[in-house]
Amino acid sequence: MAVKGIKTKDKHIHGLAKLVGGQRAILYHKEDLVAYDCDGFTIHKHLPRAVVFPKNTEEVAKCVKYCATHNLPFLARGAGTGLSGGAVPLHNEVIISLVRMKNLISVDLENRRAVVEPGFVNLKLTNSIADRGYYYAPDPSSQYCCTIGGNVAENAGGAHCLKYGVTTNHILGLEVVLPDGEIIELGQNGIPDAPGYDLLGLMTGSEGTLGIVTKITVRILKNPEAKKTVLAYFDNVTDGSQAVSDIISAGIVPAALEMMDKTAIEGVEAAAFPVGHPKDIAAVLLIEVDGIAVGIDEQITQILDVCTARNVREVRAAKNEEERARWWANRKTGFGAMGAISPDYLVQDGVIPRSRLPEVLERIEQISEETGLRIANIFHAGDGNLHPLVLFDARIPGQTEKAIEAGSACLQACADVGGTITGEHGVGIEKREEMRFVFKDEEIIAQTNIREVFNPGNLLNAGKLFPTPGRCGEVKKEMKEALLAQ
Amino acid sequence: MAVKGIKTKDKHIHGLAKLVGGQRAILYHKEDLVAYDCDGFTIHKHLPRAVVFPKNTEEVAKCVKYCATHNLPFLARGAGTGLSGGAVPLHNEVIISLVRMKNLISVDLENRRAVVEPGFVNLKLTNSIADRGYYYAPDPSSQYCCTIGGNVAENAGGAHCLKYGVTTNHILGLEVVLPDGEIIELGQNGIPDAPGYDLLGLMTGSEGTLGIVTKITVRILKNPEAKKTVLAYFDNVTDGSQAVSDIISAGIVPAALEMMDKTAIEGVEAAAFPVGHPKDIAAVLLIEVDGIAVGIDEQITQILDVCTARNVREVRAAKNEEERARWWANRKTGFGAMGAISPDYLVQDGVIPRSRLPEVLERIEQISEETGLRIANIFHAGDGNLHPLVLFDARIPGQTEKAIEAGSACLQACADVGGTITGEHGVGIEKREEMRFVFKDEEIIAQTNIREVFNPGNLLNAGKLFPTPGRCGEVKKEMKEALLAQ
Known part of the structure; x- marks a missing residue:
């Protein structure tokens, strides 16, 4: 009808x-x-x-x-x-x-949790509870517009995930519509060691291939009593990345420990939120510590001692909340800022053990030289989550392909040192083939078998997350069948 | 041959x-x-x-x-x-x-991880790295003899899991022998948001039904700079449990926040590690805070203010490490100590939202009255993980059955307030039927379907974790089939 x-x-x-x-x-x-x-x-x-x-x-x-x-x-x-x-x-x-399902359903301060619909915007949650002294920790750079449902699908990270963990560490329960239309509840009120298999963890970060999340119970945290934020400038990238490694080794866990290199600084300074970084500097660390007020200054002193030992050129401390907010805007709009110095850019997202930072950054510079494309680095240094930004011009024939190759080579460099191919952006379409850098056939089959349990017809978001059949080369028979079922 | x-x-x-x-x-x-x-x-x-x-x-x-x-x-x-x-x-x-596979394979202080075989005893890990200033956080009371492989299977908790999380939060990678003999690796070097489905989380806590763990990469932590431990005595259980709720609400996260009631105190004082708790007291809280030295005293002061507001009778601070260790021995041998005051006892393990502590403790007392069996409570109050200990005498006909019923009623009381049926001991054989308190049929089927992916013949540890077929009452056809396949 x-x-x-x-x-x-x-x-x-x-x-x-x-x-x-x-x-x-x-x-x-x-x-x-x-x-x-x-x-x-x-x-x-x-x-x-x-x-x-x-x-x-x-x-x-x-x-x-x-x-x-x-x-x-x-x-x-x-x-x-x-x-x-x-x-x-x-x-x-x-x-x-899911944009019409954008309600904040409830807030339970006593048990530190909130229930939201999937279309509820990430930053709105913190804004809704800030006056009562609480916040929601995962803070992807897109938090002013991305939704918590999408954050769950991608297991989103953010600058403060070094100390506070990624989305999966803050999800206490999910209502999910399975691919056959059945509605189930996962997670038992946020109990850390609930009985049965951890389906809540399985669903989180499954990139929309196992079900559709329709209600989310999240953990909320009490605002830290105090915060301090500093910028530390280095004359070479190796000193900066050694300082990162040393800070963590010293037993300090900053709330955030971000790094930008010279090209990235050029971009953010040319864009909407310049903060006056020195033009000739090789690297800047944006370091934030938080916690109870009484210990904060000692932590900053310890961090600055480490930086001094690594030849820091200059250190600035945020004078007030306004300056701090501006520094964060400068950092968080960093990807888009590349538009100010390049017609196009491709963001990559790899992870490495922190201690391998200096050598991988060198390898990325090498890739830049090999391809003739500039690569900027803006990243969550504290947890080894790199974001190489490959700058290119799509109007020049062949540059797009070259940029994709450069991005993939950066991921290979991460995998080579025991890292992986995504820290927070997900695999999606983009990194299906790169899954082979880190998974054996059997390990991919184990995963497609699990998808089969939830999503047997593969009608839901097919062709994502796993390598595509046409390009999988020499694989086992059952692997091919599993992949062809996509 | x-x-x-x-x-x-x-x-x-x-x-x-x-x-x-x-x-x-x-x-x-x-x-x-x-x-x-x-x-x-x-x-x-x-x-x-x-x-x-x-x-x-x-x-x-x-x-x-x-x-x-x-x-x-x-x-x-x-x-x-x-x-x-x-x-x-x-x-x-x-x-x-797996007791012969008991080696500490490697320790990597820079990246904060250690690799162990499954038969390696939990406490030995901390003992092996203590002189370098590190430790392994999950500390079940049996840590002096339980193995890390078993901890992974059960997703073991412990007294310090309030602040530091349960086993799953400390497992960075697993080598697993699947039920067909294939060997796979799960987890990518401890990267928090690695690509693909979270099979590492799925395997952890699967109670030996999905595979056999043969190598484990765990996170190790730097020793906190300082620790303070206090005992707080209350004249009634409600005041004590309100204090627990208030401490957490105040934004303090103690490293541990344990509670024992009058019956439990009677037991531990009659056993191997008495510490001189007052005989007429209704409840004791064992509270530990840790972190950087400079903020510790303020945290303790804040905690004691909360206790004072809840009519605490007496507070003691540990004078030295020896006294602290003795208090912990008194607490950690608490289950066995029940043997000093009862021929037999049955430990239960339920979880509730912290804010429901007073009413659930009242309900447990009611169950004790109804069954005529004494019930002692020794538990991780900070995270709402109750351990009712039902005291009985197996030589008296009918008492064992009555004790099992009382234990089950305690779990029902937990489920009734939005809690669950196990916090750290697992389901195993004991709580298969109680799984129905917290899972719908569909949710159990989703789990047995996942078991089928890994363990299709169900030769590995059959009959555990899920309800048994003979006793499942009115269930759907496919549910019956799934269960009969056990």
Whole structure:
């Protein structure tokens, strides 16, 4: 039966519209769909079949059941800020957008938890509880617009994850719509060692391939009594990265320990939030400590002693909250700032053991020389999470391919020293092949087998996270079958 | 072919003996097997078919492959200190004992990690690195004899897990022999947000039903600069538990926050490590804070202010490390100490939201009155992990059954307030039926489906963790099938 106002012969658009309350909660015209052809990873673009906007769990479950019944590929989307293509509709999927489910359901200060809908914006949670002295710890740089549902899917990190852990360490419970439309609850009220298998941990970071999260219970933390923030400038990158390693070795756990190199500094100083970093400096560390007020100054002194031993040129302490906020804006808008010095850039995301920082940064410089592309480094140094930013110009034939190669070579360098290929941005489409840098065939099969348990038809977000069948080279028979089932 | 020195016609004993280097690494005589008929949960006793003692991963894999090929049920065993029956051979299993694999393989202070074999005793790790200023955080009360492999299987907790997290928060990587004998590696060098599904988290706490852990990479921590330990005595349990809730609400996270009630105090004072607790007191809190030296005294002052507001009768501070160690011995041997005041006791292990502590303790007292059995409470109050100890006399007909009922009623009380049925001891055999207090059928099926991925024949440790088929009442068809496959 046709739905009022829907102007297409595609019966499934009518069928889906009915489930979400009519034509106002569905997009299906090509000109509307273009906005959904990619996420923050813009290299692959594909139009979805439609975008539906359910307003609650029941409507999500109905849409999922409809897709499952009619064999329509589908996937969930939050704010679309993901950097690895997790929300890109590779197979003309029906996109289930969760932006209308954006309520803060409850806050329980006594037990330190809040319940949110998946479309609730990350930073809004902290803003909602700040006046009562609480905050939500995971702080990806996109926190002003990314949603907590997307954070769960990608197991998002952030600058303060060094001390406080990534998203999975703050998720106490999930309501999930499974790919057959069934609704289940995971996690038992945040109990750290609940009985049964850890399905909560399994779902978190599964990049939208196991289910659609419709309600999230998160841990909230009491604001630290005090914070101190300093900038430390170094004349060479090796001294800076040795200082990082030394700070951690000294037993200090800063709340954040960020690093930018010369090219990155050039970018952030040319963009919206310059802070007056010296122009001729090789590296800057942004260091923040927090905790009870009485010990803070001693920690800063200890850190500065380490920096001095590593030939720090200059140190600045934030004079007030305003200056601190500006330093963080300078850092957190760093990726976008590359636009000020390069027509295009590609962000990579690798992880290494902290102690290998100097040699891997050298290798990245080598890759830059080999490819002739500048590579800026802005990264979470404290936990060894690198973000090489490959600068290129897509208008020059061949540069895009060269940039992708350079990015992949950086990931290989991370894997070579016992690191891995993503620290917080996920695998998505972008790093499917690089999964082979860190997983054996058997280990990938174990994972696709688990996907099979939740997502047997693989209608939900197919073609993400695992290597693609056409490019998997010499693999075992069962591996091929598992991959071909994607 | 017969193996030299093996005196049985059971060909599988010969077959297995060959794989582990002959008759010295296998037990098969009934009088030897009796020591393996149960673990720390002594209510169910069953003899294994044999116990093999492989010395390395390859031998474990060979034994597993042998069992898989010949359709022999098998399970892994560490020190056998588990409290829920996880290592009990319900089906005449071949026990693969990991006690010979007890090496500390490596320590990497710079990257804060150590690699151990599964049979390595928990406390030995801290003892091995203490002189260099490091320790391993998870500290179950049995840490002087339990093994880290068993800790991984049960996701063991401990007194200091309030601040430092349970075992899963300290496991960076695992080598696992899967139930078909294949060897895989899980975890990527301890990277918090590694790509792919979180199989490391899934394996940890899976109670020996998904694979056998043969190598473990753990996080090690730098010793805190300072520690302070106090005892706070209360004239009633409600004041004591309100103080617990208030301490956490005040934003303080003690390293440990333990509670014992009057009956428990009677027990520990009658046993091996009395410390002179007042005889007429209703509850004692053992509170420890740690961290940088400069803030410690302020934290203790804050805690004591909270206790004062809740009518604390008396406070004692540990004068030195010796006194502190004695207080901890008094607490950590608390379960066994019940033997001093009761012929038998049954330990339970439930979890509740901290704020519900007073009402649940009241309900436990009610259960004690209803059953006529004394119940002592020794527990990790800070994280709401209760350990009701039901005191009984097995020689009196009917008392064992009554004690089991009382224990189950305590767990129901925990589940009723949004808690759960185990905080650190696991489900094993003991709490299979109580899984229904916290999981819907669908949620149990999702888990048995995952077991099926790893352990398709269910030869490995069958009959543990999930409800038993004969007693599952009115369940769905597929649920029955899933359970009957156990």
